[in-house]
Amino acid sequence: MGKLLGALADWYQRRQQLQKPWTQQRYVALDIETTGLDPKKHQVLSIAWMSIEPPVMHTGSAQYHVFSHGQELELGQSPTIHGLTRQDFLHSSEPRQTYAMLSRALSGAVLVCHHKGMDWRFLKHIEKQYFVNFRPLGIFDTLAFEKNSMFKDLSNPPQKGQLTLNACRLRHGLPNYTSHHALTDTLSCAELFLAQAFKFSGNDATTRELIDFAR
Structure with missing residues (x-):
């Protein structure tokens, strides 16, 4: 009974939090670079995140971590992969500690990412692998938001490259950042989120309304 009451209290608290104006919420923009699309087969190379309290992006809070997975990454003929060089992999972060930090950052915040499907899939796999919990209040997908905003006509779906x-x-x-790097992409995603959200509603929408539009 105690667990049930605790779960109900947590649900109610989270529900109330999402009714706040979106500008009074805390957000965490995140980007993950991986060796592929399947978390069961591929590895996380690097991850970055940064807190946002609209309209402020807390760049000083940004975290950036690279994982070597205990071995030197084979780059083949390319000097870099996802903006990473062999030198970067010599300074690997410890995954369990890093993901524990991310878990704390996401607690009580809304996760912001560009392509929820991929990022959340990897985070759920990380939960099982490293025994951590990622429990953001919700997820704002900048890709889904743009798709819903710009391509409402089903007879005119987005063309290849229009949702990058x-x-x-x-x-x-917003300016074009040429480097493909987890930290740069986190900043890019954070800036895009603020531009989308302010254009959508100014200061008026609740956090829930904003998230629901980005499904």
Whole structure:
């Protein structure tokens, strides 16, 4: 009975939190670079995240971590992969400690990412692998938000390349960042989120309304 009451209290508290104006909420923008799309087969190379309290992006809070997985990554003919060099992999973070930090950062915050499907899939796999819990209040997907905003006509679906992070940013008048890197992409995602959210509702929407539009 105690666990049930605790779960109900937690649900109610989270529900109330999401009724706040979106500008009074804390967000965490995140980007993950991996060796592939399947978390059961592929590995996380690097991860970055940063807190946002609209309209402020707390760049000083940004975290960036690289994982070597105990071995030197084979880069083949390319000097880099996802903006990482062999030198980067010599300074690997400890995964369990890193993901524990991310878990604390996401507690009581809304996760912001560009392509929820991939990022959340990897985070759920990490939960099982490292025995951590990621419990954000909700998830804001900048890709889904842009798709819902710009391509409402089902007879005119988005063309290839129109929903990339940079393509979405350009439509909002944001600069094009050429480097493909977890920390740069986290900053890019955070800027895009703020541009989308303010354009959507100014200061008026609740956090729940904003999240629901980005499903």
